Amino acid sequence: MTGPLAGREPGVSLLPADAYTDPAVFAAEQSAIFENRWVWAGYTHWVAEPGSSRPVTVAGRPLLITRDPAGQIHVFHNICRHRGMVLSEEPSTRKRLRCPYHYWTYDLDGGLCGTPYWDRRKGSAPDDATKDALGLIPVTHAEWAGMVLVALGEPVRPLDETLAPLRQRWAPVDLDRLHLAAEDRYEIAANWKLVVENFLDFYHLPFVHPQVGPAAAALDIDDVVLAEDILGGCYPRGAAGKASKTETPLPAFGDVPAALRDRQDIFCLFPNALLFLEADWFQVIAFEPVTPERTVEHMAIFVDRSAAGPEFSDARKALSTVLFEVNDQDVPILERLQRGRRSPAADRNHLLPSWDQITARFQTLVASAMEGHR
Ligand code: FES
Ligand SMILES: [Fe+2]
Structure with a gap:
């Protein structure tokens, strides 16, 4: 077992509970993390x-x-x-x-x-x-994959270096072909770090989102660390719920090789862009931390531009309905996780080496960004 949890004593959190509630921590994160990348x-x-x-x-x-x-x-x-x-x-x-x-x-x-x-x-x-x-x-x-990225201060990594691992991995997918299928805004009473951690938590999928597939589907996900600040996972053979998302297959983003047609990538581009990519749809949950206990998410779902017409309108709707439903299910989970952070017992979380390595890596990344800033 490798990763931040290897050899750790159980019962020790990588981030204390008040890192999710304290206004001073929140303000420090804004400058240490959000202004420096x-x-x-x-x-x-x-x-x-x-x-x-x-x-x-x-x-x-x-x-x-x-x-x-x-x-x-x-x-x-x-x-x-x-x-x-x-x-x-x-x-x-x-x-x-x-x-x-x-x-x-x-x-x-x-x-x-x-x-x-x-x-x-x-x-x-x-x-x-x-x-x-x-x-x-x-x-x-800069503009990339339908997003506008900014650097307020001196970023710790230049843009090309930041994006290189994703550009390389997604080279077969033509992200210049994105067409917006749907978008929505979510107000969530939770700290931004819980939004990321829940996105990286593949363990909850069969329990909170049973429609996405049984536990066996979640077991199939590989943790993937593309770079220090690009963390996530991959369903190498596709999400179990994929087939039911749309009856009319959506066209892929260009000439995606057959071997990658079913792969679903799930990556956090640290700190605030959560990306899901399959050959035929791309979803971004990007967010703005508003207060220590409030985050606004802007979720956008993209399909290939050749699927922009009325013949794909049902397929676009079916896809968006499933993806919005999943996010709707996560909102109360996030808010309940946040309420848990009011308890000192939340300092004694027991991250599991078998499931929570990616979450632990994220927490380590936050902690080291804050450490480097002091
Ligand atoms: S014109 Fe005076 S503040 Fe803008
Ligand atoms: Fe979820």
Whole structure:
């Protein structure tokens, strides 16, 4: 038996119960983890149309994702350069965003364009250099697999290095072909780490989600550590419930080799993107930690773009129904796990070497990120 639990005394938690409830721990995690890595900030389809924008929050920081009229995605600090007001609070299709305080306006590429009564005279404006210097402040970002990722600070790993293991493993799957089938938002009264741990917990599948398959199906899952910050598992022969998801088979994402057609990969791209991939569907549960005991999940289900039409509408619906049902079943489990963290007895959890190695690795990763930050 290898992994973080090898040789450990039972009854010892890797993270104490108050790591899931304490506001000071939560604040430290936001800066130690969420500001120091490439993290999920939103979906590219949230700004599908040129000329659209959507505010998001990462590490408690208000950000704005825009798609300019030329189709380019940008991410900015969502802050008016005059007095620091949050510029935008709603998804928008306005080509210019206006601050409600003194009506400065900005283009979706971040340029400052309107500054009424700049020097108290009607029609006055700053000189070009001043205007150029007062555009929205950009945030380093990237697009991958339908997601917008951002780096608020200096990431501990560059983007290419972060994504390389997934890009390599998923090279046969064409993730440029994603078409959004369905999405939903979940408010969960639980710490973000429990969301990840439950995602990595293959042991609960037959009990909480019996429709996905019997215990034998969960026994079939291999733990997979792709990189220090990409943890999860794989059903090498497909999830048992797959056949019943849709009667009309969905087309694969491009020319996926037959040997990989049934494989289901389940990976946490640390810290906040939980990814499920089969040859014909891709699901992301990405989340924003809001408080120590509240997390907002944004779940999106994608199919191949050739399955976008009405002939696949029942198949898309059947797939989404199953996946939403599974997530619905997890919500009360997460909230009950959270309530358990109020007890000091939750410091004495007994992670099982046979099932919980991946959870233990995640906890070790969190603990070491926090340690390195101190
Ligand atoms: S704070 Fe935005 S225009 Fe003054
Ligand atoms: Fe679950």
